[in-house]
Amino acid sequence: MSKFDIEQTLGKLTRDEKISLLSAVDFWHTKEIERLGIPSVRVSDGPNGIRGTRFFDSVPSGCFPNGTGLASTFDEELLKEAGKLMGKEAVAKNAAVILGPTANMQRGPLGGRGFESFSEDPYLAGVATASVVQGIQSEGIAATVKHFVCNDLEDQRFSSNATLSERALREIYLEPFRLAVKNADPVCLMSAYNKVNGEHCSQNKKLLLDILRKEWNWDGMIMSDWFGTYTTAASIKNGLDIEFPGPTRWRTNELVSHSLNSREQISIYDVDDRVRQVLKMIKFVLDNQEKTGIVQNGPETTSNNSKETSELLRKIAADSIVLLKNENSILPLKKEESVVVIGPNAKAKASSGGGSASMNSYYVISPYEGIVKKVGKEVPYTIGAESHKTLSNLIEQLVVDPSKPAEGDNAGATGFFYSEPVEKRAKDESPFHVAAFKHSFNLLFDFKHDKIDTNNPLFYITLEGYFTPEEDANYIFGLQVYGTGLLYLDEELLIDQKKGQTRGGFCFGAGTNEKTKTVTLQKGKSYKVRIEYGSGPTSQLVSEFGAGALQVGVAKAIDADEEIKKAAKLAAGHDKAILCIGLNAEWESEGHDREDMTLPGRTNDLVRAVLEANPNTVIVNQSGTPVEFP
Structure with missing residues (x-):
């Protein structure tokens, strides 16, 4: 336990120093105030693994199954182990705060970031979120449950207004967050881009102060989503503790000082309330520094790329696979059977969705490469259809x-x-x-x-x-x-x-x-x-x-019709076919939603043709959100 005293430190801060703590200094770091022992804290995405501070030329990291996959394990203990591994990955990147997990609802099947979330069921999402948070924070790393709240679509996400009844808000959309707060006490929450019933979440008094602070008695730090702060005074007064990323747009010394000097918009007590919550996050980091060994502005490494990491990631991934049906015992495959591999996802390395979830993974292979390694020889393949x-x-x-x-x-x-x-x-x-x-x-x-x-x-x-x-x-x-x-x-x-x-x-x-x-x-x-x-x-x-x-x-x-005929002919000539279909980071990504649930291109025509040619076909679908099957 550190000797860092929140109230003493708050009392020693100058007004300018307090204002500087209300926003990050860059994309991934908070403000350092060296004279008072306040370190700069590094945060890192995210939903599929701990990427570190760079999108381009990033240091490789462990890639986890997406939220849909994790929840599909229905295994609280395994999810805690996944969280612990995320914590170890954060240490390797010298990041004290993980920007995840995502607890939003998959109520709409077309949401671009639906794959990051756990479920359309609030109880499952809440239990999964709590388990991952427990695992992360047991390693001395702060978790950030996001995006609070109703951030379930990407289209016009900075201005969209979720209009809903009090019952729907509480029983569906708030419930996963409530369960996470109750069962795991996350150090941080991240506000959402959107509005709820007319008010942006990052300045929504009802959500941030009345529900989160007063009703739920949660005492952690609230950060904005990146560029998801829209005002100076209202966001400070109504409960948003820190603006990300930096340099600040809305919390410059000039803007905050002007609001303070007006004596009508905010008071120094409002600023103190926000700074106090930032210091609580700082105290959590300092209290766990001996355990984590995290160094301020330290190097990002692959030190956690071990056999144990690989084995656990493989276990989590295997348990996340859902077998929908197995008629006529087509599975398991037998070595003596002749097999053909078909489909646009067979040779694609679609390991994560796009946006904040994008990853430079330690190790990625395609389904086709995995099959070839398993059988020990080349296997016939054709794409069948483009996706x-x-x-x-x-x-x-x-x-x-x-x-x-x-x-x-x-x-x-x-x-x-x-x-x-x-x-x-x-x-x-x-x-x-x-x-x-x-x-x-x-x-x-x-x-x-x-x-x-x-x-x-x-x-x-x-x-x-x-x-x-x-x-x-x-x-x-x-x-x-x-x-x-x-x-x-x-x-x-x-x-x-x-x-x-x-x-x-x-x-x-x-x-x-x-x-x-x-x-x-x-x-x-x-x-x-x-x-x-x-x-x-x-x-x-x-x-x-x-x-x-x-x-x-x-x-x-390719000629689309001829390629489908070729795939059907190949399937007919083998004992069994493995048909790999689905989505990828182009279709499922932060920044946009899908237009419909239809599989891309001629995928459905391919599936029909291959099944007609060989009913002994194993269909492997890769997607984090629902798709329509033929």
Whole structure:
């Protein structure tokens, strides 16, 4: 137990220091006041694992099943063990606060972040939330239950108004939070973006003070969701303790001082109430510092990437799988049976949803790779039908050196960072930074370097790698950016996202529409892929997303009808078929909702054709929210 005294410390703080504690200093850290022993505390996402402080080029972490999967175990003790492992993962990232779990209701099946939540049932969601929180906090790490409350859709999430009766609010939407508070006493809660009955949650007196503080007697810290603070005085007076992220927009010294000096909006006692709750979070961190060993602004490591971690993650994942039915004992599969693998998700590594849940995992394999490893030999495969919104999965198929295996440092592409575009660069100019790219979707908005002006993050990247097709065919390449981009294949320009940009849904609506190009490639030949990317400020589109983002992709061009016929024929020629279908991070993501529950593309036609050709088919669906089956 630390000697940190909350009331003594509060009494020693100057007014300016108090105001500075009411907001974070950057995306992931609170304010330090060294003279009083108040450390800067690191927070970290999140729902699928503890990512650390970077989206781009992040240190790998353990990837957990999503909320739907965790709740599907119906195992409180296992969920506590999962929480403990999350706590250990946070220690490896020197993060004292985890931004999770998510306790919202999956009442609407189309919510973009539904996969983060546990259930449409408030009791199950509450028990699951409490179990995970108990596990996290037993390791000396603070949990943050989010998003309080009714944050169950993404469309217009900053302004949407959840209008509902008192009974519905309490029996459905508040109940998981109440159970978590009662059974686990989380150190932190995060307010939601939306309004409830006309008032934003982050300044909603009824929710934050009357219910959470007075009725439930909860005494933790309330933080805003990122950019989810909308006022100065009202949010302070009505119970929002700290604004995230920093630098502050609504709690500058000038704005808060002006509200105080007015003597009508807020008083210093309101500020003291908010600071006191921040200091309570600080005390929890300091009280557990000896146990956690967390270092302020410490390094982010993979120190928890152990055999024990892998075994527990595998156990949790296995127990999260739901067997809907097993007619005629098709399962378990037998080694002597001939098997074919079909489906768009078979070779996809869809380990998490998009947004705050995105992860750079210690280890990811596709269902197809897992099947091949299990049977010890190659298994016949065809895609059957496409399911992507836009093209991806190019960098995942690249290698740095085509003469070496696609593993370790040789897998993916290499990115060379420069201050000038390629046409202005000296031939012998050295990059100021070099990074390995492992994924086709790259958010660069949080990339920082001494050579980059944070107010105008202008830089250029040359990405290089080699693509080797598995068969002679036409291949479609795609590119979308917030910034600018040129995609070359063997030094021939395929796609120009530098000229004629049109706005699309990419990068939360800040980026371009996807541009594509089809080319004929030969099996076994290694083609050099080069991408020239200019960061966000080079964009022709007026947006605010910092250094920007890019996504590149490739897919074999197929005739949809012929591919379904091919899949059915393959299925008919084997004892059993394994059909892998579902969604991915494009469909389930923070920032947007699905339009309907239909499986993507021609998936339903594929399922019907394969089942007709071979009734002994195992259908594997990957989704965190409901989908319609044919």
